[in-house]
Amino acid sequence: MMDQLAFTQENRERIQAVETSFGPPGKPLFQPGRVLIGEGRLMKLSRRRPQPKVFFLFNDILVYGSIILHGRWHKNQQIIHLEDIQLEDLEDGVRMSNQWLIRTPRKSFYVAAASTEEKRAWIEHIEDCRSRWLQSGGRQPGSNFAVTWIPDRASAICMRCSDRFTMTQRRHHCRHCGFVVCGSCSKHRAVIGHIDPKKPLRVCGLCHSSLTKEAETQERSRRRGNSDGKNGSDEDDSGALEVEGSSDDEEGEEPMEDHAPNRWLASDIDSWSPYVYLKPEHESPH
Template sequence: MLPSVVRRWLNRPKKSDPRPLAKFFYIDEEVNAIVHELQCLDVRKDPQNYLVLLSQLHNSQERMLTLLEQILEHCVPTKRRQRDYHLKFPDDLVNDTMTTHLLFAAELIIGGTYVEVEEADGVLLRPLAQKLLRSLEDLRRILREQSLEDPGIYPEAAHEALLEYDNLCAEFELRYMSLVVSVKTPEEIYEQQEIAVLFCETVSRALQQGYLTQEMIDDCEPELMISIPRLAIISGLLIFPDGPLNLQKRPEEMCELFSPFHGLLKKIRELLCILTEKELQSLERALCSASSEDPSVHLSSCLPPPMDSNSLHLDSQTQHPETATPTAQSTTDMELTQETSELSNMAKCDPDFSSQSKSIGLETNSTNQDIKLHHAAKPLDILRNMHMRYSLRRSRFHDVRSRYRSDSDMLHRLFVCIAGVADQLQTNFASDLRVILKTVFEAVSSRQQQDKERTAEDASRLPDCSVCQNLKQQASRAPLVTPEWVPDSASTQCMSCCAPFTLLRRRHHCRSCGKIFCSRCSGYSSLLPHIDNAQPVRVCSHCYHVHCSPQDRVTEDTSPHLS
């Protein structure tokens, strides 16, 4: 019997083998070799070489952990520990190298070195760090042994070791990063989600109005990073005043993103309330324009009608509807119709006015007939008070317009203020806005999201396997046919481990899928239902573990010699 070392050397996978376990074997060997050199090196005699080896070890460990991540996604994609706590971390810390950093931190804590955490916190973390590194060593041993047995399959022991490592890594990551960086509180996360909802509603409205297109959302065009926050300021002040831009709260009570602009947002809201529908649309189109496009084109295209001085005063017939003639009553109805749109803007901007208008039955979305009925049903003193207050507000809004040289000048000032606030958000809270906009793009994208919860069988399927492609026929109980064999001349290497065929390494066909393999990758046998033969036949590793039923498989002890 051959010694264990020789047998392992003969069974080691080929370097050309593309399977993850085969790659892991050589990366693991590289890490072990560098660690051995570091242990044998005298740091005081050769410090330069020590630094070089340390850098090589860091790079090798990073590649090994990246490969472990791929194996986790391949074997146990639906059983992994959830990383929802990443929302609490700063966006620039959540990257592909975080696991490597955590492994190095765990090694330092076990060695008694505390660089980023306090000593007392490090002592409390030491047991968890020891469990993490022990789990990683066990996982490396199991995967290495499996790569020597068969790099194409993952036994149950490998699945359990992968899940244990994943759970410990997630637990250590959360506890360690909570000590190193300032994580978000649940209140801050809730505020961020509120802003994401506001942005989603803003995008939905912009799509309806034609400011944005679905193709722009699906392609995540860069100009949306500017347009969406700008439009969200208008939506938050006019359409959703109880959301993140609720100016009824004190600045310290608002969300962190908008609290520094509390005073400026009040002035912006005051101007937005006196805009006509056409002016508002022109302003929003200008805010959506690309950075290279002149926004004044959209603003100058808006020609709002001049304010009628007679409309600032109420008709005497309106104040005394009980004495109005039919002609005067008709005039009153026309005035009420013209006032409805301005009442709508007032109600959006001023909750007090909105509540009072509802208390007397004059809601902003009522039709003309509803308004006439409500006027006829309510007492005269309440109507007088409401109209008097409305008249005062219209006068105040007219005074606001009179502060500017023209309506175009007022719109330009509004554009500059809104764009300034949005651009300042991009500067002060770039990380938070990236997370919010990423959530928005995922929520409003029209592309069909593929099912992320893959089963273990789906993860093991191969796109070029004829049996995998015919699973639908098998599910529908269609008659199975013998697969067409790949011609010998079609492949010069094994279709699994990519080992080149030679005089000693012969070609072997899998009777299940018809592909060509070397003897090691097709060293299994099984009974196949589409072959009228009571004897087991040669199958590849993939078909043996994925497609062959357990009762048809033949173990190595009872397997006959296959040609």
């Protein structure tokens, strides 16, 4: 009983410390049944270059953010529910070693660990927590995931019209295919439901055409389904397309910091010898 009380108090203090590190803009993280499993820094491939990010793995969510003040404070808190995560192991790339892909409905991105052992630990712990979380409540895993953006430096020309990028010809990204495109080839906007069900996002002309056809097909099917004579008002079409919209919400540059090793709160002291294990299980002791 005392072990369980000590675990509960220590876990709560750790979660509250993570909350505090994100300051007032961060969302509350503590709730009954939530356990902090591990934490550490990973290099995240952003649109311009890899950047260090802090990651916190809980038994039900993955939280990450930007690092400021030498790791004491964080910002740009992002929360991903584990049922909405899909991992893909990758070979070493030109710019990052020990990398893998994290897919989510709103954003998919590459991350890399400092060593092969850390990479294996991250992947196995995330998969284990995700499996436990899905089984615990009969939850269904996500099925729609955002495409990964092609990095800016991967193309010197627009991947649709082949115009060369310059100081005035800026790079943009199509949210549907992830291609690097110019402003002229990405002037359209479309609602992509699994990314944002309301806000129209930047898409290239080719994707705009395909999404338009898809929306028209869905609308015809809906009308056929309502052709039995039942009265009702038309509902907003979540696939509506527009030509003008808001500016890019693309990730900005962050200062580079040292890539520190990770800390795990787990019991299996096995092949991941570089880690310092701090806690005996993913769940409180019985």
